[in-house]
Amino acid sequence: MMSGTVVDSSSPTAAAPDDISGSVLELDEDEDLEVFSKDTNFMDGSSLNTSMQTSPGSMVNQYKFEEEEEQSDTKDIFVTVDNPESHVTAIETFITYRVLTKTTRSEFDSSEYEVRRRYQDFFWLKCKLEEAHPTLIVPPLPEKFVMKGMVERFNNDFIETRKKALHKFLNRIADHPILSCSEDFKVFLTAQAWELASHKKQGPGFLSRMGDTVRAVAATVRGVRNRPEEFNAIQDYVEAFSQKMTSMDKITQRIIKEQKEYLEEMKECGPIYTLWSGSEEELVEPLKMMASCLDRCCRDSEEHTQYLSSNLLPILHEYVLSTETLKAVLRRRDNIQAEFEAKNEALATKKTDSEAESKMLSLAWDSLVGKDPDEIRQQKQQKHKGEIKELKEEIDKLEDKLEWANNTLKGDWSRWQKSMRSDLKAAFTYTAEKNMEYYEKCLAVWESFLLSQRTEASEGGDRDES
Amino acid sequence: MKCACATNYNTVRMMADTGSEEIAVIGNTDLTPSELENNIKNTMVEKGTTLLKRMEISVAEAEKRTGKNAVSMQETYTVYLIETRAVDAASEGANPAPDSLWRRYSEFELLRNYLLVTYPFVVVPPLPEKRAEFVWHKLSADNMDPDFVERRRVGLENFLLRVASHPVLSNDNIFYSFLTQEQSWKEVVFETGFQAKADSRLKALNATFRVKNPDKRFAEMKHYGDELQSVISQLLRVRARVADRLYGVYKVHGNYGRVFSEWSAIEKEMGDGLQSAGHHMDAYAASVDDILEEEEHYADQLKEYLFYTEALRAVCRKHELCQFELEMAAQDLTSKKQQREELATGTVRTFSLKGMTSKLFGQETPEQREAKLKTLETQIEDGEEMVKEKNAECEEFVKNAWVDIERFKEQKDRDLKEALISYAIMQISMCKKGIQVWSNAKECFSKM
Numbered sequence: 029m030m031s032g033t034v035v036d037s038s039s040p041t042a043a044a045p046d047d048i049s050g051s052v053l054e055l056d057e058d059e060d061l062e063v064f065s066k067d068t069n070f071m072d073g074s075s076l077n078t079s080m081q082t083s084p085g086s087m088v089n090q091y092k093f094e095e096e097e098e099q100s101d102t103k104d105i106f107v108t109v110d111n112p113e114s115h116v117t118a119i120e121t122f123i124t125y126r127v128l129t130k131t132t133r134s135e136f137d138s139s140e141y142e143v144r145r146r147y148q149d150f151f152w153l154k155c156k157l158e159e160a161h162p163t164l165i166v167p168p169l170p171e172k173f174v175m176k177g178m179v180e181r182f183n184n185d186f187i188e189t190r191k192k193a194l195h196k197f198l199n200r201i202a203d204h205p206i207l208s209c210s211e212d213f214k215v216f217l218t219a220q221a222w223e224l225a226s227h228k229k230q231g232p233g234f235l236s237r238m239g240d241t242v243r244a245v246a247a248t249v250r251g252v253r254n255r256p257e258e259f260n261a262i263q264d265y266v267e268a269f270s271q272k273m274t275s276m277d278k279i280t281q282r283i284i285k286e287q288k289e290y291l292e293e294m295k296e297c298g299p300i301y302t303l304w305s306g307s308e309e310e311l312v313e314p315l316k317m318m319a320s321c322l323d324r325c326c327r328d329s330e331e332h333t334q335y336l337s338s339n340l341l342p343i344l345h346e347y348v349l350s351t352e353t354l355k356a357v358l359r360r361r362d363n364i365q366a367e368f369e370a371k372n373e374a375l376a377t378k379k380t381d382s383e384a385e386s387k388m389l390s391l392a393w394d395s396l397v398g399k400d401p402d403e404i405r406q407q408k409q410q411k412h413k414g415e416i417k418e419l420k421e422e423i424d425k426l427e428d429k430l431e432w433a434n435n436t437l438k439g440d441w442s443r444w445q446k447s448m449r450s451d452l453k454a455a456f457t458y459t460a461e462k463n464m465e466y467y468e469k470c471l472a473v474w475e476s477f478l479l480s481q482r483t484e485a486s487e488g489g490d491r492d493e494s
Numbered sequence: 495m496k497c498a499c500a501t502n503y504n505t506v507r508m509m510a511d512t513g514s515e516e517i518a519v520i521g522n523t524d525l526t527p528s529e530l531e532n533n534i535k536n537t538m539v540e541k542g543t544t545l546l547k548r549m550e551i552s553v554a555e556a557e558k559r560t561g562k563n564a565v566s567m568q569e570t571y572t573v574y575l576i577e578t579r580a581v582d583a584a585s586e587g588a589n590p591a592p593d594s595l596w597r598r599y600s601e602f603e604l605l606r607n608y609l610l611v612t613y614p615f616v617v618v619p620p621l622p623e624k625r626a627e628f629v630w631h632k633l634s635a636d637n638m639d640p641d642f643v644e645r646r647r648v649g650l651e652n653f654l655l656r657v658a659s660h661p662v663l664s665n666d667n668i669f670y671s672f673l674t675q676e677q678s679w680k681e682v683v684f685e686t687g688f689q690a691k692a693d694s695r696l697k698a699l700n701a702t703f704r705v706k707n708p709d710k711r712f713a714e715m716k717h718y719g720d721e722l723q724s725v726i727s728q729l730l731r732v733r734a735r736v737a738d739r740l741y742g743v744y745k746v747h748g749n750y751g752r753v754f755s756e757w758s759a760i761e762k763e764m765g766d767g768l769q770s771a772g773h774h775m776d777a778y779a780a781s782v783d784d785i786l787e788e789e790e791h792y793a794d795q796l797k798e799y800l801f802y803t804e805a806l807r808a809v810c811r812k813h814e815l816c817q818f819e820l821e822m823a824a825q826d827l828t829s830k831k832q833q834r835e836e837l838a839t840g841t842v843r844t845f846s847l848k849g850m851t852s853k854l855f856g857q858e859t860p861e862q863r864e865a866k867l868k869t870l871e872t873q874i875e876d877g878e879e880m881v882k883e884k885n886a887e888c889e890e891f892v893k894n895a896w897v898d899i900e901r902f903k904e905q906k907d908r909d910l911k912e913a914l915i916s917y918a919i920m921q922i923s924m925c926k927k928g929i930q931v932w933s934n935a936k937e938c939f940s941k942m
Contacts, residue, residue: 265760268757268760269757269760272753272756272757272760275749275753276750276753279746279749279750279753282746282749283743283746283747286739286742286743286746287743289739289742290736290739290740290742290743293732293735293736293738293739294736294739296732297729297732297733297736300725300728300729300732301729303725303728304722304725304726304729307718307721307722307725308907310907310911311907311910311911314910314911314914314915315914318914318917321918325921449763449764449942452764452942453764453767453939453940453942456771456935456939456942457936457939457940460932460933460935460936460939461932461936463928463932463935464928464929464932464933464936466928467925467926467928467929467932468925468929470921470925471922471925471926471929474918474919474921474922474925475922477914477915477918478915478918478919478922481911481914481915481918
């Protein structure tokens with residue numbers, strides 16, 4: 029138990045980070061949670077600042093994506109999403125999922141955490157990560173809204189699919205060398221509900237966010253002039269890949285549908301053979317055996333279809349969603365470049381206009397107000413120099429920002445490609461194996477049929493199959 | 495050499511029919527002519543030297559013809575080439591060319607109708623269906639469709655082989671001429687006068703009458719025929735739907751092939767793996783056509799027995815008819831005898847119009863009574879003859895029919911069991927193909 033500082037426990041949602049101490053967590057009934065120390069950094073809401081502190085160059089050196097392979101051996105954080113539960117309030121009904129974290133990382137005060145999160149929270153996390161790392165490829169979230177005529181939002185299949193996708197989402201973040209170090213990620217995994225709510229309220233204010241948006245829109249409108257070729261190539265690839273993945277998703281869904289319909293019809297065969305056996309004498313055994321074999325094949329088919337639904341389809345769907353992310357990342361990078369280009373243009377304009385301007389209009393004005401032309405000219409020139417210097421400083425900053433953005437994107441792009449290749453290769457390979465398994469099971473069923481009949485007609489089983 | 499074992503499916507039949515392991519085309523040359531003669535009368539399948547043992551028969555080809563029909567209208571029809579060759583000639587290594595003639599489906603129908611009428615106690619083998627039924631959507635229901643024609647050719651051959659291996663039917667001369675006499679076969683058939691019998695047979699089959707004492711076995715057999723018909727119909731319907739669905743599953747995989755191929759164009763490392771996997775997906779999608787064609791054979795085997803149930807029912811009905819006629823004759827005799835008694839003793843025990851009128855209008859004269867008695871006596875004599883005849887007919891029919899039904903039952907059990915086994919073999923083949931394709935695909939994926 030903690031001897032805590034004075035805390036107003038009646039108002040758990042304290043305003044400023046510093047007031048929240050670990051002692052507040054005493055309110056938590058959960059025995060598993062270790063009590064926290066009074067680490068005020070824990071509640072540092074603004075993760076925006078942390079990423080921009082060092083120069084781009086050193087940043088790139090830090091993120092050694094090639095060391096990715098080692099990470100899987102030295103994985104030090106494990107996250108699971110499970111146990112969906114329905115919550116009913118006066119206003120709404122929603123589902124929360126249990127998020128379990130086990131970690132040995134030193135940034136975490138404890139080695140195990142258990143929290144409950146709803147979809148909104150995951151969405152918040154994604155937005156924060158994208159804000160902090162505009163040119164990193166944040167893993168996709170399952171869709172917010174239900175489409176394709178599935179009316180029941182809380183249908184079991186839907187919840188199960190979503191749960192698995194959320195699990196994937198968090199694990200991909202945990203595997204990412206940069207994203208997994210995000211403060212927001214840590215808060216997401218560890219904070220209690222009200223703490224998370226409080227943390228969410230922090231960060232850049234509304235007005236500054238508006239400012240960002242306005243700049244972003246302006247940049248979009250202007251468009252980027254000289255996109256480097258490699259990003260063009262990535263853009264083209266993403267476009268094509270997106271189409272292919274969408275097709276793959278659709279095809280797989282169709283296969284599942286056809287297989288389900290096939291199963292429905294097949295299920296009717298066995299009973300007919302059983303019915304038939306009731307009229308026969310000599311044929312009773314073979315007919316009953318037929319019925320049994322068909323039933324077994326039906327079960328095998330069902331299992332196989334289930335595999336496709338719960339394993340192959342989700343990964344394909346995830347990659348369909350990730351192409352949207354990729355497009356957004358490319359757009360954001362473009363915007364950064366556009367901003368940079370715009371500022372450069374502004375500078376160029378400023379430089380060329382410096383002479384002409386001071387000559388014409390201001391002289392006219394000055395003569396009107398009766399000022400000394402030379403003095404005024406000097407003042408103007410000073411002011412002008414200052415403005416140019418400011419612009420140049422801004423441009424330098426933007427140049428750094430652009431270089432940093434490009435490098436992180438390139439790095440993450442190569443990481444994404446590797447992941448994609450390995451994920452899809454694994455998924456397809458496993459699917460092929462599952463298909464083989466299905467046929468092998470059916471083969472065994474029918475061979476057992478032949479075996480059971482072999483005692484009778486000697487010529488029956490010996491005849492070669494075509 | 496085109497022989498009677500034209501397809502695997504037919505080989506099965508033949509071997510099943512003759513009950514021996516050897517291929518029947520290598521004929522049994524051990525029997526002397528007199529034994530041959532005796533054996534024709536013998537209805538036991540195992541010992542019979544049916545026509546099939548002496549002659550190779552096949553329906554080798556099908557061709558389209560056009561010609562003028564009965565009402566001088568132009569029509570297109572298909573003819574089938576029947577080839578025959580004496581077994582002896584082949585076994586001596588001479589290998590002469592077979593004799594052949596062309597027949598169309600309607601002639602087969604004529605032959606069958608003749609056999610139905612002439613041998614009412616035989617469960618006559620059915621013809622392949624006239625029109626395609628129980629089709630799944632990809633299969634054409636068009637009679638001119640080459641696949642349908644091919645399956646019909648096989649079915650017709652099967653029909654001929656079954657007749658040729660039947661202990662009774664195979665000895666029929668009309669059947670023999672059907673196989674060998676190109677010209678004027680139709681006239682010969684009609685000369686037998688079977689048409690007249692055909693009409694009365696049809697009428698009898700469709701008439702409703704109640705039999706008081708049918709042979710229980712026949713009643714059970716008829717019931718069995720109905721059940722079998724129902725169950726096979728259901729099976730064929732479901733099977734058609736299953737085929738449709740299976741087709742869908744396989745064909746959609748073809749889309750994987752297309753997408754993999756397109757996708758491989760934008761990938762560097764994964765390109766080759768995707769491309770070759772795509773080919774396997776295409777192969778997988780294409781493989782369903784063969785699979786379903788093989789399955790069609792299974793459906794055909796079931797169909798044959800579906801149609802057999804009609805023949806079975808016909809034999810049972812014929813028994814009922816015989817029995818009914820016997821009962822009618824017996825009833826008639828009894829009533830005549832009763833009338834005689836009444837006339838002799840003068841008592842009217844049974845109500846009759848004659849009795850009433852004589853009561854009303856006075857008795858008849860002794861002469862009239864005498865005449866009546868005489869007529870009755872004759873009628874009773876005739877009636878007794880009739881009953882004896884009918885009885886003998888019935889017994890004969892029951893004896894012969896039951897033998898053939900037993901033969902049919904054994905054949906049916908053998909054939910259907912074979913069919914089930916061949917279905918299993920077909921499924922195994924399908925599974926092996928599937929394993930192969932996905933194993934290949936897996937290899938491609940692992941190289942991605």
